[in-house]
Amino acid sequence: xxxxxxxxxxxxxxxxxxxxxxxxxxxxxxxxxxxxxxxxxxxxxxxxxxxxxxxxxxxxxxxxxxxxxxxxxxxxxxxxxxxxxxxxxxxxxxxxxxxxxxxxxxxxxxx
Amino acid sequence: xxxxxxxxxxxxxxxxxxxxxxxxxxxxxxxxxxxxxxxxxxxxxxxxxxxxxxxxxxxxxxxxxxxxxxxxxxxxxxxxxxxxxxxxxxxxxxxxxxxxxxxxxxxxxxxxx
Numbered sequence: 767x768x769x770x771x772x773x774x775x776x777x778x779x780x781x782x783x784x785x786x787x788x789x790x791x792x793x794x795x796x797x798x799x800x801x802x803x804x805x806x807x808x809x810x811x812x813x814x815x816x817x818x819x820x821x822x823x824x825x826x827x828x829x830x831x832x833x834x835x836x837x838x839x840x841x842x843x844x845x846x847x848x849x850x851x852x853x854x855x856x857x858x859x860x861x862x863x864x865x866x867x868x869x870x871x872x873x874x875x876x877x
Numbered sequence: 878x879x880x881x882x883x884x885x886x887x888x889x890x891x892x893x894x895x896x897x898x899x900x901x902x903x904x905x906x907x908x909x910x911x912x913x914x915x916x917x918x919x920x921x922x923x924x925x926x927x928x929x930x931x932x933x934x935x936x937x938x939x940x941x942x943x944x945x946x947x948x949x950x951x952x953x954x955x956x957x958x959x960x961x962x963x964x965x966x967x968x969x970x971x972x973x974x975x976x977x978x979x980x981x982x983x984x985x986x987x988x989x990x
Contacts, residue, residue: 767936775917798977809967809981810920855919862973864910864935869919 772868789856881982900968909951
């Protein structure tokens with residue numbers, strides 16, 4: 767089955783700086799890669815996703831890049847703000863199949 | 878507002894007791910999932926159901942069972958709870974017709990003493 771590794775497990779950045787979280791996956795058949803954000807005490811929520819026919823996707827301050835050859839994808843957050851503090855999970859799946867999640871990254875924005 | 882709900886939200890139980898966690902959704906989604914969240918281990922899939930008659934084991938199904946009573950309801954049971962089942966449990970739903978996004982419930986914090 768699919769295996770997703772996520773790094774780092776914790777990340778602290780100064781407010782206004784950029785943050786990058788990286789994931790690798792094992793199954794070359796995976797073609798869908800979402801990122802979920804979980805604020806303290808809340809449920810995970812989708813923030814951005816990418817499919818394997820696209821190399822990069824942006825949504826305001828958030829971007830995701832995908833390298834299919836190397837089987838890794840990354841989340842980039844620019845101009846970080848206090849409300850970006852949360853746990854972020856990457857995941858991978860094949861078309862319309864179950865997701866396999868990474869172990870999460872706790873991002874702390876330092877004012 | 879269409880949503881995913883879980884009951885109970887918090888539960889403390891003793892070792893050996895049977896416990897059921899319930900999930901209901903008003904989103905009209907066909908797919909439902911149960912995850913377990915532990916610190917440092919992320920979200921691990923326990924069971925998933927792609928429709929009422931389709932139930933599948935996830936990566937950590939031992940010690941758990943499920944029932945899909947209707948399209949909108951998916952229950953998770955611990956037949957004989959043990960302390961290492963202490964965790965935060967999430968239910969999630971998705972719609973096979975419209976895409977891949979999973980919508981999570983608010984979670985159930987379970988403590989087994």
